Amino acid sequence: MNIIFLGPPGAGKGTQAQLLTRELGIPQISTGDMLRKAMREGTKTGLEAKRYVESGGLVPDDVVIAIVKERLAEDDCKGGYMLDGFPRTVYQADELSKFAQIDAAVDLELADEVIIERLSGRRVCPNCNATYHTSQLGGSTVCKNCGAGLIQRKDDMEETIRNRLKVYKEQTAPLIEYYRNKGILREINCVGTVDEIFALVKRALEA
Ligand code: AP5
Secondary structure (H helix, E strand, O other): OEEEEEOOOOOOHHHHHHHHHHHHOOOEEEHHHHHHHHHHHOOHHHHHHHHHHHHOOOOOHHHHHHHHHHHHOOHHHOOOEEEEOOOOOHHHHHHHHHHOOOOEEEEEEOOHHHHHHHHHOEEEOOOOOOEEEHHHHOOOOEOOOOOOEOEOOHHHOHHHHHHHHHHHHHHHOHHHHHHHHOOOEEEEEOOOOHHHHHHHHHHHHHO
């Protein structure tokens, strides 16, 4: 099954995609993670992406489309995959449809105030990409999976979060209608615990 996770920043796309990866055994393809890795490694893509990612804007379509196209051609994607954070514009969605067949687009929705609270408290593992909220960590600053020191993303500062929300509404939210018109949209309100939302995601994908 080839799945897209849509939804505003902080709605829980990465959290749910990580759980679904374990459940279905198919890879999570997060363009955000791929761009941050490229930035850490100082590659040409990383250098090009840095100013957009850090300000909360979108990286140019052609850069992101190229990395996704290359990734989907790898062997582990042959049995299905989850796209987390791609597509983010109608142009990206149109291009994706030229090289991939998507079965379901899961739209995770959440109010802005909750998003700001969740993202301000997010801590991530730079080694294995595990995601936490400070409320789950009991003061710990290390990853439960691999022991690496957790970090706060630069774009999780409140002003940048507000810009990401604005960019989402202007450029990405039209994809909800786009995938509704294709008959593959599954909408989920993400108020609830991680496990409660995961149960809704699984039910939506079974439908
Ligand atoms: P990206 O990394 O994709 O960021 P995003 O879409 O803004 O999404 P986030 O990772 O911030 O949130 P999420 O929905 O995954 O939430 P999470 O599960 O972590 O992109 C970053 C940047 O890269 C973009 O701004 C752009 O510059 C660039 N980029 C990426 N893709 C691009 C593209 N296609 N085109 C152009 N540019 C692109 O959860 C958030 C927090 O909430 C965590 O702390 C988590 O523990 C907590 N949480 C999750 N679920 C719950 C729950 N149910 N209850 C309580 N807490 C919860």
